[in-house]
Amino acid sequence: MNTQILWFATRGAGIVSLLLFTAVVVLGVMTSVRWQARQWPRFLTAEVHRSIALLSVVFLAIHVVTAVVDPYASLGWISAIVPFASSYRPFWLGLGVVSVDLLVAVIVTSLLRARVGRRVWRAVHWAAYASWPLALAHGIGAGSDASAAWMIGIDAACIFAVVTAVTWRLLAGRPSADLPAVVAAIGRGSSREPGALR
Amino acid sequence: MADVLRLDPIRCDGYGMCAELLPELITLDDWGYPVIAPGPIPDRLLDHARRAVDVCPVLALRLQAAPAARRPAPVPTAAGAGGR
Amino acid sequence: MTAPAALTRLLAGPPSQGGAEHLDAHRARLGKLPPVRDRREIVPVLEASGLLGRGGAAFPVGRKWRAVAERSAGDAVVVVNGAEGEPRSAKDRVLMSCRPHLVLDGAIVAADAVGANEIVLYVGSEHRDAHRALGRALAEREPDVRARTRIVAAPVGYVAGEATAAVHFLNTGDARPTFLEQRPHEAGVGDRPTLVQNVESLAYAGLIARHGDAWYRSAGRGQTRGTALVTVSGAVPQPGVHEIEYGTTLGEVATLAGITGRDASAVLVGGYFGGWATLEEVLERPLDPADRAPDRIGFGCGVVSFAGPETCGVRATAEIMTFMAGQSAAQCGPCVFGLAAIADATRRLAVGAAAADDLRRIDRWAGQVAGRGACHHPDGAAGLLHSALRVFADEFARHQARGRCSVARAAVA
Numbered sequence: 001m002n003t004q005i006l007w008f009a010t011r012g013a014g015i016v017s018l019l020l021f022t023a024v025v026v027l028g029v030m031t032s033v034r035w036q037a038r039q040w041p042r043f044l045t046a047e048v049h050r051s052i053a054l055l056s057v058v059f060l061a062i063h064v065v066t067a068v069v070d071p072y073a074s075l076g077w078i079s080a081i082v083p084f085a086s087s088y089r090p091f092w093l094g095l096g097v098v099s100v101d102l103l104v105a106v107i108v109t110s111l112l113r114a115r116v117g118r119r120v121w122r123a124v125h126w127a128a129y130a131s132w133p134l135a136l137a138h139g140i141g142a143g144s145d146a147s148a149a150w151m152i153g154i155d156a157a158c159i160f161a162v163v164t165a166v167t168w169r170l171l172a173g174r175p176s177a178d179l180p181a182v183v184a185a186i187g188r189g190s191s192r193e194p195g196a197l198r
Numbered sequence: 199m200a201d202v203l204r205l206d207p208i209r210c211d212g213y214g215m216c217a218e219l220l221p222e223l224i225t226l227d228d229w230g231y232p233v234i235a236p237g238p239i240p241d242r243l244l245d246h247a248r249r250a251v252d253v254c255p256v257l258a259l260r261l262q263a264a265p266a267a268r269r270p271a272p273v274p275t276a277a278g279a280g281g282r
Numbered sequence: 283m284t285a286p287a288a289l290t291r292l293l294a295g296p297p298s299q300g301g302a303e304h305l306d307a308h309r310a311r312l313g314k315l316p317p318v319r320d321r322r323e324i325v326p327v328l329e330a331s332g333l334l335g336r337g338g339a340a341f342p343v344g345r346k347w348r349a350v351a352e353r354s355a356g357d358a359v360v361v362v363n364g365a366e367g368e369p370r371s372a373k374d375r376v377l378m379s380c381r382p383h384l385v386l387d388g389a390i391v392a393a394d395a396v397g398a399n400e401i402v403l404y405v406g407s408e409h410r411d412a413h414r415a416l417g418r419a420l421a422e423r424e425p426d427v428r429a430r431t432r433i434v435a436a437p438v439g440y441v442a443g444e445a446t447a448a449v450h451f452l453n454t455g456d457a458r459p460t461f462l463e464q465r466p467h468e469a470g471v472g473d474r475p476t477l478v479q480n481v482e483s484l485a486y487a488g489l490i491a492r493h494g495d496a497w498y499r500s501a502g503r504g505q506t507r508g509t510a511l512v513t514v515s516g517a518v519p520q521p522g523v524h525e526i527e528y529g530t531t532l533g534e535v536a537t538l539a540g541i542t543g544r545d546a547s548a549v550l551v552g553g554y555f556g557g558w559a560t561l562e563e564v565l566e567r568p569l570d571p572a573d574r575a576p577d578r579i580g581f582g583c584g585v586v587s588f589a590g591p592e593t594c595g596v597r598a599t600a601e602i603m604t605f606m607a608g609q610s611a612a613q614c615g616p617c618v619f620g621l622a623a624i625a626d627a628t629r630r631l632a633v634g635a636a637a638a639d640d641l642r643r644i645d646r647w648a649g650q651v652a653g654r655g656a657c658h659h660p661d662g663a664a665g666l667l668h669s670a671l672r673v674f675a676d677e678f679a680r681h682q683a684r685g686r687c688s689v690a691r692a693a694v695a
Contacts, residue, residue: 031255186379211615228647
């Protein structure tokens, strides 16, 4: 295949992946803080989060496959799966590989959520927070367009979106009710057992 | 074969998405936790019920084949006339 | 009020004030347990006896043992439930303290009948006499019994005695109820079929193994056969644990406790899982779990607590609701928030500072919490509240409307 086309596909799909991935992180935060608006119910956030995640996998696949198949890039399949095994910028490329590995774990555990159980699913899902900055760094370090003004603009916008979302998540504290605290407060109010026998 | 909805009240964290997707059978109480209408799900609502089960972020909702709607055995009470 | 017939089975023998009965006295009085091969075949006898569980649910004991036996491969576990977290109940700790060998007999028979190789005595950590008595009693037993039996201190708390909570504690150290697909008789302690049975139920089972089902059924006045322990407390001259025939009326129990005339006006039957009734309406009602009359009073865990005219029903309700709210395992939203809201509102009512629609709202909340937790804790609280709202209706109305209490005879606020 024309190596130019493959190269454009790799770059384009990579950039779209980053944008979609950024949206997924933001929507994930919005799900966990139970955000809603008058015309936007909570379930919609959860469902769009999942749809975009699956869509980003498609673009990620295009990005990886076109890069490996491109004879000019001289990457083997191994370097797409095993981090830091490539000959071209092994460190920056490797970050991308780690990011993909983490993402695959998140996707697989999410699809098999009922089987793996909540605790495992949650632990792996938190890995997604690490996956995103790795993907961003991979783009900046190994991306062909990294120094272009428009690409810097895109990177900045994505960083802004994720930092805002993470800050929101941290400020929201425990989105779910702290049931033990509520019960403990009652306990403090009245510790006497009514009618208890000595 | 009728299905029933079964909620794990320990897992449930009051996200309330199930009530948004199946308002015919699920409402929210004063504190945002789901109140599920008992009994088998009408056929026309089965797809909506499956969607509600899928969306729950904590997997608290489940579809189960009736009649095994599993709850602890009922406890007889000493409540007087008009009991509960 | 007539005096009830004396019918002691568990409490037969030396008086309870004398401390625990030792093994030799126990055997002198009752003889040895039947041989193992008879004990293994005891389930049909228990089913024929109609013995009901004494933990509060009155579930048929024989049926429960059969369910565990069917699933056991010789590896089942018997959990002897002596947690007794119900504040107004003392029957279990009295039984464990005074007749520990009756409890051990029952546990041994259960282990043989269901195919268990482990017995756990799950005793409320606050019942220190019971711990001591059972420890000494166990030391008197044969080596093979001692080898497969251990005593565990159950955490203090109302829900710690719930069956799944007990199993959960033994598995993980966490005494909170669970909501698992599999019930304890299928997969409990160590994932093995587990029998969780109240100490009193086991004590009767042990006696049935000796004397047979016909003997057990020879007592009882109504549909439910046999005798049971009740804890009488409250505004009574002689509180304590008594053994009565099923079908004994509440009036007879009042006489047992030394009540005459107008000492008491209301009675709480069944503990915090039961309900209130006015004494007048239940004097002639039998204490019988099978009583299905519309004005039945139930039995629960055998608590009979009398309230005198100096008790404000609203205040008593507020105290109990606050206790129940504070005893929630804090796992389920409706229980935590519902009981907290009810507790706050009843407290406001008790001190005469009720909000405009507090009374209406607590009734609504009680309806909202029942059946929506992982265990029956909110159900019990809601049932008790409903009965209190009925029995003390006038008092509640007075507190809500005018902030006045007929007992305190002044504004309460």
